[in-house]
Amino acid sequence: MREKKNLHIQVIVLLVGTGLMMIKFGAWWISNSNAILTDAAESIVNVVAAALGVYALYLSSLPRDKNHPYGHGKAEFLSAGVEGSLVLTAGVIMIVKSVYGFTEERELGAIDYGLYIVIFAGVVNLVMGLILKKRGKKVNSLALESSGNHLLSDVYSTIGLVAGLILLYFFPYTWIDNALAILFGGIIAFSGLKIVRKSVAGIMDEVDEQLINELVRHLNKHRKPEWIDIHNFRVVKYGPKLHIDSHLTLPYYFDVERMHDEVEQVNKVVNDFAGEKVEMFIHVDPCIEEACAYCLMEDCPVRKHALKEKIDWNYSNVIKNQKHAYQKS
Incomplete structure (x- = not known):
């Protein structure tokens, strides 16, 4: 019963994450902001991670069998490891793209509309992240907890991103946009590294x-x-x-x-x-x-x-x- 509820929660996260991903790419399209693209690109990772989480929770809910006498719970650690690796990769890619952005000429678009969309997505991620983290700690599920921490790290970076976009709205210089993208790319990469670290600890049976x-x-x-x-x-x-x-x-x-x-x-x-x-x-x-x-x-x-x-x-x-x-x- 508990495993089914965990699975249902993760499916909801997957569906909501898919919707937010499309909304964020819409925000990037109308704003042409690398900083917003950083947020949108991580949404792809969120969706892939949520899909992996669904599969991992499904596997971990399977009963023990003769080939897996201790059950299938380690699948959650593998899922979290892949999720963390994807988050880390997304952060590094955005840093590289933003560094390249200093060498190209481009005009920024409707920053104000992009800002509204980013704020909306941040509020949704905050609610989902808190629910997932609380549930993950309650049932001792790393898959749910890592997904919750991942979404909350999005929220923290979104707060900074919103502040940066407000600055960008009044001072629409592309170098500010690229600097913001590098900063939040670093935050994203660091959060991915922490998820990988916790996953490896679980796989290696590190003492809690x-x-x-x-x-x-x-x-x-x-x-x-x-x-x-x-x-x-x-x-x-x-x-x-x-x-x-x-x-x-x-x-x-x-x-x-x-x-x-x-x-x-x-x-x-x-x-x-x-x-x-x-x-x-x-x-x-x-x-x-x-x-x-x-x-x-x-x-x-x-x-x-x-x-x-x-x-x-x-x-x-x-x-x-x-x-x-x-x-x-």
């Missing part, structure tokens, strides 16, 4: 420290005394879906059934945090005597030492491949 911090805080808040520690904690993103590997230290005298119940309860806490079913593989470790110093079980029948310190779980101690340790002062 913020996500792990939020998840560990949630686990720490709902931890049971029996959960002596969690370590070797790793989170992998498959598009909007998460896969988690972890070690959980439990009392060594628990039988298999009790250990299984504790693992299921950890799973439930994680699922409540994510708002959906998370694939989590937990390796159970038996406690050792040194763990008595930070074990919170008050009724432990085999305790060898008194509790000396409660160790709060945090990013630093859960990612290490070792049990927690009491630090003597």
Whole structure:
């Protein structure tokens, strides 16, 4: 259900983006402004990126199969990478064209009408960008979030473009137009580079420290005394879906059934945090005597030492491949 809604949102973005692209090229046609052409050219990228986003969201919504046991979520990272590359390329092309524009003679057209159209398109992009970014963060979808960030970067550049076009309206010199186009071509290229960077991070399974911090805080808040520690904690993103590997230290005298119940309860806490079913593989470790110093079980029948310190779980101690340790002062 969630995947279908994401797909419908991206389809709407594609349709609206196509309409805005045609409107922006109309603005360039009547104004003959390279600065407006920069904005219009990026609209082509917006449409292509939205189409890629639709396909990526369709792929990521497909269920796991024998050839893709972890699902198809990585398609979102590939889509974002292509989108970022297109944005970067569009920015560079516009910079090159604008530099060439200093050597050619041309007259500017109806800048005022072009300005009105650019403002209208900017407002539409602002609304769509905010919706996409909010939805992408809510469902952990890089395809939606990158599309939202892309549209919002358009808005930021549009604000500057509008200011520049107002200047151009009162001082209609082509060198001002070309300078504006170079400036916003650079902004567009930089935003594309950031999208590519985030895409590569997802493909390479780079650690999302913020996500792990939020998840560990949630686990720490709902931890049971029996959960002596969690370590070797790793989170992998498959598009909007998460896969988690972890070690959980439990009392060594628990039988298999009790250990299984504790693992299921950890799973439930994680699922409540994510708002959906998370694939989590937990390796159970038996406690050792040194763990008595930070074990919170008050009724432990085999305790060898008194509790000396409660160790709060945090990013630093859960990612290490070792049990927690009491630090003597």
